[in-house]
Amino acid sequence: MSKKPLALVDPAPRTLDLIFSQEDLVRLESMVDTVVWKEGRMPDEEVEKHLGEATFLIGQTDLPRGRLERASRLKAVINVEGNFQPNVDYEHCFQRGIHVLGTGVVFGQAVAEMALGMALDLARGISEHDRLFRNGLETYGRPSNVGSFLLAGAEVGLIGFGNIGRALLPLLAPFGGRVRVYDPWLPERYLESCGLIPGSLEEVLGSSRVVFVLAGVTEENQGMLSAKSLGLMQDGACLVLISRAALADFDGLTEVLGKGSIRAAIDVFPEEPFTADHPLRRLDNVILSAHRAGSLMPVYKLMGEMVADDIGQMLRGLPPVRLQRAERETVSRMRSKPVEKS
Amino acid sequence: MSKKPLALVDPAPRTLDLIFSQEDLVRLESMVDTVVWKEGRMPDEEVEKHLGEATFLIGQTDLPRGRLERASRLKAVINVEGNFQPNVDYEHCFQRGIHVLGTGVVFGQAVAEMALGMALDLARGISEHDRLFRNGLETYGRPSNVGSFLLAGAEVGLIGFGNIGRALLPLLAPFGGRVRVYDPWLPERYLESCGLIPGSLEEVLGSSRVVFVLAGVTEENQGMLSAKSLGLMQDGACLVLISRAALADFDGLTEVLGKGSIRAAIDVFPEEPFTADHPLRRLDNVILSAHRAGSLMPVYKLMGEMVADDIGQMLRGLPPVRLQRAERETVSRMRSKPVEKS
Amino acid sequence: MSKKPLALVDPAPRTLDLIFSQEDLVRLESMVDTVVWKEGRMPDEEVEKHLGEATFLIGQTDLPRGRLERASRLKAVINVEGNFQPNVDYEHCFQRGIHVLGTGVVFGQAVAEMALGMALDLARGISEHDRLFRNGLETYGRPSNVGSFLLAGAEVGLIGFGNIGRALLPLLAPFGGRVRVYDPWLPERYLESCGLIPGSLEEVLGSSRVVFVLAGVTEENQGMLSAKSLGLMQDGACLVLISRAALADFDGLTEVLGKGSIRAAIDVFPEEPFTADHPLRRLDNVILSAHRAGSLMPVYKLMGEMVADDIGQMLRGLPPVRLQRAERETVSRMRSKPVEKS
């Protein structure tokens, strides 16, 4: 009886059932034997017990060099949390040709749709005027639309052009406006080849009617959305802060929004739950969303689909094509905080 | 000195300044002499005084047969309110070859963008969760997204495929879902040639995750969104009522929404202002908007641009191409109420 | 027994079987009784015999005022040849509210596909190098591509923006180049609202890498593609002459092409068959096509589909939506020659 390869599954803070549909779970189990830890992190003892046999590790298990050296059959480490954390000796993986894969790409479409919804809401005052209506304070027609604008033809800015930007771009295309991008990790000519206009942070902030903040956190970009840089935004411009809170200096952001000249939708906060009595909770030019943009059920299930697809690829001697690979150059420069619970 | 043709301008409830940018006004006045009435409807005396000389009538002036017969030079009647009303002898216009033109087409993009924003809001709970957040009652991440869904791949339904539908279609295209349409005024093969699936009202309501109500009011379709027909909608489906309130039986709509199985965004109401203490004002599964979808400044200015363009066309002996023509067959079957003020 | 309305069918140079699929013919006959003339034009006697009863006339029958006055039930005259000819008293039709409809729109997609195919052929030398290969004279790889260019990003020009232009525009969109248009019958702002750059004939010819000639013939534009205007084209630019031969002065065109600095694909000729020993037949920088761009079987069948759809509309008291209406202002200014045989 031929044994199947082994996959260690240590998915906390996710669970196997969260990220796999029944169909994909059956598919996974037809390809590999699994050792699954269901509650919290897999204990060291359990990890060590199976490590030598494991072909795949699905999860966020600590993988220092010593441990990796004992995992002699390992083909891939598959992060299902969304961010690469410094608890893995990535360099050793790269040398060994162990694929280091992440599922962050699954969030692109969901976050992009939320970002577009927020932009349309800010442009038209949907949630603000809904609140007024509920309080019997609505104004009908034209006088209610003093600050409203069309997205069609509006100049758009992206801060960061990764998975979310790539998913957002086709949604923005039918509106026909020019799209400027600030992404210091990508060459200008590459951005141009995507139909985008490369620009500095200042240019993007200063020339866009809607600015989407879509970057991951790095050593360099923490707090770059400050009172000063946000002060460059046009009167009535809209900020959609939807990737990582640490990109903004929240005191500065609060100060600028308090003056009322720009509007913002915010999905991510420096601490979650956000301060109970924070002044942002009372501003009419703000839409607040409690880290809701990516955490949808179909998004989690897409993780499992991609994991099963790429395990299938690797078992057939082919490269993974759906999950994202950690990059030797940048994996250690990412500074996003881990998700505490899924 | 050669005299320019005369345009009578009687735009109430709009004003000339509302619908013309400075640039388009200059353009208009380079082509025609104008007699403009600034406040309310042009008095009969004034109309009669200039009628015999008028080549164009821009506005909603009463034009019974007798008056039209006296307007022997008239080339076009241009409605700038948005709906053709029964105060014009359209049949006489058609016989004379007087163009009867309307500016309803200007609202397409603005209403379509609002409709998409509302659909994304309903799909993701943007305004509902913003309210919770303001009250310190927000839930973070996945548990807050129980009813959330992606627009990508979702089945969409359109009730009515006119100007708004035509503007909405490209905005929906990147989401890739199938689009079903109920429009009894259009042939099935025509809808298919637009990439749409024709269906009955019942099919559209029963099979769509998001239903956009985009039709004008006719004798036949008043109140067709009743408790019974809305009862066909799937659990968690979303209704965007954005063209005309009279398409819905509001008691039935309120009843169905009160049960909570579907969600709705409503921009139009049977009377505006809407009843102060109406139960719809208190439902969490509803977004309320006070007839705000089309009444944006850039939309009004587009009216003037189109009027000037088509007057230019007619003066060069060419057919108008931007404004919409009243149709002999249907102009008398439209039942939308006139706008009271712009 | 209730009688169906009568349709006189006098389709020469087409035939009923050419333009109707079996399915659409069944559909037509379920709505109307037909009197069909199968070979050549319906004789006057036959026309007169049925005229008083006819609700629809499908074909190119002579309809002077007297005859139209006897056709008291007539709702629509439907030209199935493609061009409105001066054998109908159009003014009388407009006064009576008789729809004057044409099927020219059916050719849009077929001609647009051919035009794109020809443009790609000219840009890459497909047919020229195929001829060389057949003669054993082929050159491999790069040296064969001296004059080749990519359509991606290339400046494109359209002369005329009607049915063909509207069908071609989405095919050109993924190539991403700017599209300039010369069409004196359309307002500049309208062209801009379609994403186009309006320009003079000289600007379009002078700034485009590929120029598509898509206009109908009018009194004003005959022969406007002359040695002089074509001389404005850039070295290596490509002309696709696909709508009407009369737009070009063929002597001038031949002279310019003979110099070899531009390339051309030609589907229409001043007389067909084209002069047997004409020098254009020997030029390597030319693609010759014998009026083949629109005359495909699926295109003819689309005529019948549209005719049946719009007869259905009119019988339900609705306006026709698929066929194109003759315009009072322009129907008498068109100068395209009738088709001699389909």
Add this chain to the structure above:
Amino acid sequence: MSKKPLALVDPAPRTLDLIFSQEDLVRLESMVDTVVWKEGRMPDEEVEKHLGEATFLIGQTDLPRGRLERASRLKAVINVEGNFQPNVDYEHCFQRGIHVLGTGVVFGQAVAEMALGMALDLARGISEHDRLFRNGLETYGRPSNVGSFLLAGAEVGLIGFGNIGRALLPLLAPFGGRVRVYDPWLPERYLESCGLIPGSLEEVLGSSRVVFVLAGVTEENQGMLSAKSLGLMQDGACLVLISRAALADFDGLTEVLGKGSIRAAIDVFPEEPFTADHPLRRLDNVILSAHRAGSLMPVYKLMGEMVADDIGQMLRGLPPVRLQRAERETVSRMRSKPVEKS
């Protein structure tokens, strides 16, 4: 004075001037010092002399393990020919974290445009009827279009979904037909997520009106387009063979084409120049093209742009983003022949 990093440039069969525009060459030289070999392969002596200092190797130099071990500073090997050949110890590169990059991606757009042009030509008989016209044998209009069909709505098949397929897909999108793909190196759900229908070779051949052959050669797929498999194609279907000749058994292909039921455009041949008196050269249902699809000047210049961009990325400590990386799993399974001259 700080020294710049060194790039060894050994680009034969390309030349530095072929693949770099003046602008990109200046950019390259602002970042690195270069040792360039201009004529043929760089001699071993020259390679060895600079190897120890080289940070980048641009070209197809032999790189066995010993040599790579001496190249202690090497960050990237950049193939500018288009195919990864077995003259490099790729495994050693992967272990060392030396990027192995290829420029094959530059050909995508050019080959896709040619493929579309060929498909439109086959569908409409452009080059065949141009030949007839030159010989005075043209037929006008409908009788000439017996086998012609529209691409709009036609079922399309792709064999292989790599760079060319990715470039072709947006060009096909406006035609609206379903696209089936056979690519055994990609998971079905991935293809579906791209809007494609995955299928077997037999399904793709049997159900498509146009089949585009876009795959690279591997051990498994040589000769898979045989008389037998091509026999599955529908009457009148079209084959565009544009990636690699070795995918087809040319005897079988010739046999099938000789029967006349399918049509083909062929850009690649088992030996080039192709046999002088080969029967394919005489078939009317064939378009012949002498390996011309990718070898355009703007394509070569794009190589240099991408090389300069990615060298810039690597020198800033960022991953390359424009060139394609060799895959550990597949680099040794590719069997495409090297280009002999550019």
